[in-house]
Amino acid sequence: SQQGEEDPQALSIQEGENATMNCSYKTSINNLQWYRQNSGRGLVHLILIRSNEREKHSGRLRVTLDTSKKSSSLLITASRAADTASYFCATDARNNNDMRFGAGTRLTVKP
Amino acid sequence: GAGVSQSPSNKVTEKGKDVELRCDPISGHTALYWYRQRLGQGLEFLIYFQGNSAPDKSGLPSDRFSAERTGESVSTLTIQRTQQEDSAVYLCASRYPGADGNTIYFGEGSWLTVV
Numbered sequence: 001s002q003q004g005e006e007d008p009q010a011l012s013i014q015e016g017e018n019a020t021m022n023c024s025y026k027t028s029i030n031n032l033q034w035y036r037q038n039s040g041r042g043l044v045h046l047i048l049i050r051s052n053e054r055e056k057h058s059g060r061l062r063v064t065l066d067t068s069k070k071s072s073s074l075l076i077t078a079s080r081a082a083d084t085a086s087y088f089c090a091t092d093a094r095n096n097n098d099m100r101f102g103a104g105t106r107l108t109v110k111p
Numbered sequence: 112g113a114g115v116s117q118s119p120s121n122k123v124t125e126k127g128k129d130v131e132l133r134c135d136p137i138s139g140h141t142a143l144y145w146y147r148q149r150l151g152q153g154l155e156f157l158i159y160f161q162g163n164s165a166p167d168k169s170g171l172p173s174d175r176f177s178a179e180r181t182g183e184s185v186s187t188l189t190i191q192r193t194q195q196e197d198s199a200v201y202l203c204a205s206r207y208p209g210a211d212g213n214t215i216y217f218g219e220g221s222w223l224t225v226v
Contacts, residue, residue: 033214042115042202042217043154088154090215098167099144099204099215103153 006089006102014110019076021105023089024069030092032065034074037086037104046074046087081111113137115218117203123224124193132188132221136205141183144204144215147172154202160186193225 006023013019023032031050035043049056049065049072056063062075076083086104093100116135124130136143145157156170160180171177175193180186190197200220206213 041200042219043204044217045214048214098156098159100156101146101154 006087006105008105009103010106010108012108012110013079015079015081017079017109019079019083019107019109021074021087021107023072023074023102025072025089025091025102026070027091027093029067032063032072033090033092033099034061034063034072035088035090035101037088043088076107079107079109081109083107083109115203115205115216117201117218117221119221120219121222121224123226126195126225127192129189129191130193130223132190132201132203132223134186134188134203134205134218136184136186136203137207137216139183140205140207140216142206142215143180143186145178145186145188146202146204147199148202148220149199157188157201190223193223195225198223198225 006021011019029051031048033048034046036046037043047058047061047063049063051067054065060077065072072089086106088101088104090099090101115137118133122130141162143160146154147157148154158171158178159167175191178186178188200222202217202220204215204217206215
C-alpha cells in the first residue's frame with residue numbers, strides 16, 4: 001500500500017510562478033524525501049528532511065515538514081519550463097526500512 | 112557499477128508468457144526495492160530486500176510475481192503467465208541504509224508491454 005499522498009494530482013503554472021505541492025502520510029517516520037521523475041523513467045532524489053526538522057532549503061526548493069499533521073510541502077520558486085515533471089514524496093517509516101511513495105503531482109510549467 | 116542498472120529496457124511479450132526482469136544495484140547497497148508504475152500512476156511497492164534478512168514481499172500483487180536476490184547483488188523479478196494488466200514500468204532501486212536515512216537510487220526501469 002502507498003504511504004504518502006500528494007496533492008494536487010496535477011498542477012499547471014506559468015514560468016516564473018511558484019509551485020507548491022503537498023504530501024500527507026500515515027505512520028511515524030524517520031525522514032521524508034522528495035523525488036522528481038521525468039517521462040516515466042527513474043526517479044531522482046531532490047531533498048531529504050528529517051523528522052526533527054521543520055524546514056529545509058536547497059536552491060529553488062523549499063521543503064517543510066509538520067509531523068503533528070503528518071504532512072509536508074515542496075515549494076519550487078521561480079519555476080522554469082525544465083521543472084516540468086512528476087514529483088513524489090517518500091517516507092522512511094520508523095518501524096522498517098522500506099520506502100513508500102505517493103501517487104505524485106504532475107507539474108507542468110508553461111514557457 | 113556507477114548506478115542502478117536494469118534490463119531489459121523494454122520488453123514486449125505475449126499474454127501467458129513468463130518474463131524475467133533484472134536489476135543490478137549499486138555496489139555495496141544492501142537494500143534493494145522493486146516498484147511497479149502503471150502509465151500515469153504512482154509507484155506501487157512490490158518487494159524489498161535487505162541484506163540476508165527475509166524479504167518484505169507484502170507488495171507482490173499475486174503469486175504470479177516472485178523475486179530473488181543473491182546476497183547483496185543482482186535481483187531478478189519474475190512474472191509468470193503474464194496478463195495485460197501487468198503492462199507497466201518496473202523500477203528497481205537500491206540504497207545503503209543508515210540510521211538517519213539515505214538517498215534511494217533508481218534505475219531507468221524496464222518497460223513491460225503485454226499484448
